[in-house]
Amino acid sequence: MRLALLIPLLLLPLFGVxxxxxxxxxxxxxxxxxxxxxxxxxxxxxxxxxxxxSILALSLALLSGTMDPQAAYSGFDEGFILxxxxxxxxxxxxxxxxxxxRIALQIIKRFGGSTLGLGYSMVAADLLIAPAFPxxxxxxxxxxxxxxxxxxDSGSKVTDGSRKKMGAYLMMTSMxxxxxxxxxWLSAMAANPVGAAIAxxxxxxxxxxxxxxxxxxxxxxxxxxMPYLLHRIFPPQITQTPQAPLRAQxxxxxxxxxxxxxxxxxAVFVTMVALWALSEGLGIDKTAVAFGGLGVLMATxxxxxxxxxxxxxxxxxxxxxxxxxxxxxxxxxxGFIGEIGEGISALFSGLPWFWVYLLLVSAYVLIHYLFVSQxxxxxxxxxxxxxxxxxxxxxxxxxxxxxxxATNFSAVITPQGSSSNLLFAxxxxxxxxxxxxxxxxxxxxxTGLFLTVGTAWIWVLM
Numbered sequence: 001m002r003l004a005l006l007i008p009l010l011l012l013p014l015f016g017v018x019x020x021x022x023x024x025x026x027x028x029x030x031x032x033x034x035x036x037x038x039x040x041x042x043x044x045x046x047x048x049x050x051x052x053x054s055i056l057a058l059s060l061a062l063l064s065g066t067m068d069p070q071a072a073y074s075g076f077d078e079g080f081i082l083x084x085x086x087x088x089x090x091x092x093x094x095x096x097x098x099x100x101x102r103i104a105l106q107i108i109k110r111f112g113g114s115t116l117g118l119g120y121s122m123v124a125a126d127l128l129i130a131p132a133f134p135x136x137x138x139x140x141x142x143x144x145x146x147x148x149x150x151x152x153d154s155g156s157k158v159t160d161g162s163r164k165k166m167g168a169y170l171m172m173t174s175m176x177x178x179x180x181x182x183x184x185w186l187s188a189m190a191a192n193p194v195g196a197a198i199a200x201x202x203x204x205x206x207x208x209x210x211x212x213x214x215x216x217x218x219x220x221x222x223x224x225x226m227p228y229l230l231h232r233i234f235p236p237q238i239t240q241t242p243q244a245p246l247r248a249q250x251x252x253x254x255x256x257x258x259x260x261x262x263x264x265x266x267a268v269f270v271t272m273v274a275l276w277a278l279s280e281g282l283g284i285d286k287t288a289v290a291f292g293g294l295g296v297l298m299a300t301x302x303x304x305x306x307x308x309x310x311x312x313x314x315x316x317x318x319x320x321x322x323x324x325x326x327x328x329x330x331x332x333x334x335g336f337i338g339e340i341g342e343g344i345s346a347l348f349s350g351l352p353w354f355w356v357y358l359l360l361v362s363a364y365v366l367i368h369y370l371f372v373s374q375x376x377x378x379x380x381x382x383x384x385x386x387x388x389x390x391x392x393x394x395x396x397x398x399x400x401x402x403x404x405x406a407t408n409f410s411a412v413i414t415p416q417g418s419s420s421n422l423l424f425a426x427x428x429x430x431x432x433x434x435x436x437x438x439x440x441x442x443x444x445x446x447t448g449l450f451l452t453v454g455t456a457w458i459w460v461l462m
Contacts, residue, residue: 123177218454
């Protein structure tokens, strides 16, 4: 059924040129937009993977003469895309060495004596390991097995109907936590650096350090309130979990003392984060830092060529990011985003910039109900919404950061809102209706906190 969409979407550029050509758009800009939106529709409808859809889009854009090779392949020259790929490889070392698991277990051991404390513990672990994982899906792969084992050993199981004893609450809390851990660090979600690069095209500069500084207060407030809110509106039947720290201690005993590989990985991880934070002031290239970290991990045999052979996700990410970024940049160069922005700006004519800001961010969050990919959401709308806001006089850094944060904190609004949700949504501990209901409430909480506390905080720091 979904494959039936493929042929008409591939023919959209031809139909668009022959039968309909909106006034003001160059023909190649209109064709490229149709190719781009066709790609997004194929991904959102799950007709094709984002890699397959992107490769078809690149081929169609070149063969139709819509893009020249230099523009089409320009994304492959971007350092920030290489940074994402290298960070993917480093995240494998964090998992392989056991460092990610050890950090999570250490936090649970100290703070996991109650179900509420366990919820805070899992989110705190996620926040700490997030800068080493440009894939929130990969982080869910570290956190979920620990969480599942804790629920199972505590007598909260899917099979016997006891999922609500503690499992449902913890799964919902951890899934919601991924949305804010991805917002805390520039390197915590693959689309974040892409958004920063698109913002730079419109004159808004975002650095690793400025991202973290702007995120600290709203993410901190979200972290403080979200587990407690869910504990109130989606309460677990078990409130005390004295066995959780014991379970974590047992797992740590089984792991043994911190290993050589974990020490090296931790040192590389901390050094990379520090250098990324200082990169602007020291004039250091962030991608070079990532390559240096990967080189150390390879030289010490923590990451091997065998590991590289299994990292198809990193190569796939590099290809489709480079393609879609190149198309997005070309749309901007052709003036398409500017034209669309001016049309939308007319709707906000006469409104104070602050109201335009609130409307744009709120609309951006609500539209995520239609997306199954945070990256597709960002690529489709971020550049246009930012341009509209800039035209209306909204401070660029404020709007860019809030839209980028919203790309992440809206992820829990639906079960399919992010690929990082899939393990939790498919665990059996949560029903789809519960995710829609409580995910919507959590997203409303995040939106309120970021638009109030976050806006004031960014305004003070700008």
